[in-house]
Amino acid sequence: MHIAVLAGDGIGQEIMVEALRVLGAMDLPNLCLDHADVGGVAYHKHGHPLPPETLELVQSADAVLFGAVGDPSCDNLERHLRPEQAVLGLRKQMQTFANLRPAKMFPGMEDASGLKPEIARSIDVVIVRELNGDVYFGEKGMRKTADGLREGYDVMSYDESEVRRIAHVAFKTAMGRDKRLCSVDKANVLETSQLWRDVVTELSSEYPEVELSHMYVDNAAMQLVRNPGQFDVVVTGNLFGDILSDQASMCVGSIGLLASASLGDGTKGLYEPIHGSAPDIAGQGIANPSAMILSAAMMLRHSFGMDAEADRIEAAVAAVLAQGVLGHDLGGTASTSEIGDAIVAQLT
């Protein structure tokens, strides 16, 4: 198993150390880890957030473990040189169009959620976010209006093949769970959403066992606070998925607990926590490495078919939370390495 390790910026570096310790504790066969720079750190060293060496490594690897990117010192660079472009570029290059973002309450963590415990307890949803299209990747730029005013624009679009492939992933995910799929769009306003809704509906006849519903995104944002337990699998576009999955993370208690897998047609995947580089706490050793560690578990499951090993890591993270070893994000005092220690101790 050849893994490209891209720790990136800010807390990305610190949490990656712990994820690799956890993988090390698992006695995996032929584990080969190759590091490369990405994000602001890559820009400062190589002049580009996603340098050719990094892309080459990614191409040859079986899976990519990704920390986080984002560096305030790069905020005024031209867009194509900013750290965020690295993760967008990787997702596109690798054609990982399906981003799976599970959000499930860990027993005992109800207190950390912003939601009432009885509401929080019910959360167990997988958000399936399209990751290669939408307004993220359409034509965009600055132009002048007829009156000479500055105007920014971005084209949102989906074609039917893009919707179909993500919808297949979502229906299959639902088949492996409670067989309920909610497709989120804004079809009362957007043509892109109308096509989305049409194609998802057409496809549903291939999955007669799955109960399909549609919801407008404004209502979905509301329902995720009112009654998140109603959702089993949610499928949505890139932009709405970005917003709703971050929102869901806070319902679960901390964005420091949520992992994600980005998959394409094969088994190769990109695995990253859903949080960012958190420059405000970087370098202090207080970031919660759980989301990164859970992302490594998702890698074992989705890229290497190691379900048992993934289960073991997930159980270890849950056990450590249940023991009350809590990071600062959860109101505790455990440091990054203390959380890593506790998880490794569970595994060995």
Add this chain to the structure above:
Amino acid sequence: MHIAVLAGDGIGQEIMVEALRVLGAMDLPNLCLDHADVGGVAYHKHGHPLPPETLELVQSADAVLFGAVGDPSCDNLERHLRPEQAVLGLRKQMQTFANLRPAKMFPGMEDASGLKPEIARSIDVVIVRELNGDVYFGEKGMRKTADGLREGYDVMSYDESEVRRIAHVAFKTAMGRDKRLCSVDKANVLETSQLWRDVVTELSSEYPEVELSHMYVDNAAMQLVRNPGQFDVVVTGNLFGDILSDQASMCVGSIGLLASASLGDGTKGLYEPIHGSAPDIAGQGIANPSAMILSAAMMLRHSFGMDAEADRIEAAVAAVLAQGVLGHDLGGTASTSEIGDAIVAQLT
């Protein structure tokens, strides 16, 4: 005071009755109410969701009181004939570019919020949503890709004058409150957002007393669950404002409590609850009329300068909630007219 009354579809009809009773109880001078059809009901009667007669009335009126539109029997009509187009068309025609959506906890309603009471209690935010631009009004349609695939597209854009005028409203709103303004965008991905951020930042020098911050929309959706009390005034584009204000409503306890004012350059405005026509409960007499009544109060304040009268209505709604007269949305049993009765009783 000449008011165009557009009750619209579903519960729009029922809640409007109560709002008009409340206005009637206020002994307003020269109150002239003119009714017209809008939405699905207008489509069925006149073949268009926003018929010419309705537009004419709106043009001559001093303010528009709007119920709700949305009718499942119209879901398969061409987009320009759907009920939602009536509200989009009105907002555009009236050039009401600034949508004010206050979200504040009513004392005693903490239990109704999905959030923990100590978090819910702190909510007191005005969301200032741009209402005439963004991906809502850009070029849109269905087209074929080079491969002959169906593709839906919608162009998102803002020019600097559009951003400037909504930002002025937001800065002024902040000046009248706690002087903190948070501008929400997705500038790490969207050029439209980058222009938005640039222009808002440029304008901030005209409001040196206002503390301006910027936040990405994914983070904002998270912070509205984690710690909504951090916000004083939020300014954002049409699409993000749609999502975040619905989310905020649930933090407050019920979308049945949230009113909105849509304003342009003058005093003429469009006043509507932020909820929709709720076809599932229409005709049962159980909709909560509070958001509609509070919208009428906003009308008195913003279009007619009647601050004292608006305060009285708002106090009456709060008093009735504090008495425990709760609608079904809040776990109570009070009917639409019972809530209206109780509010009218407070005022007379």
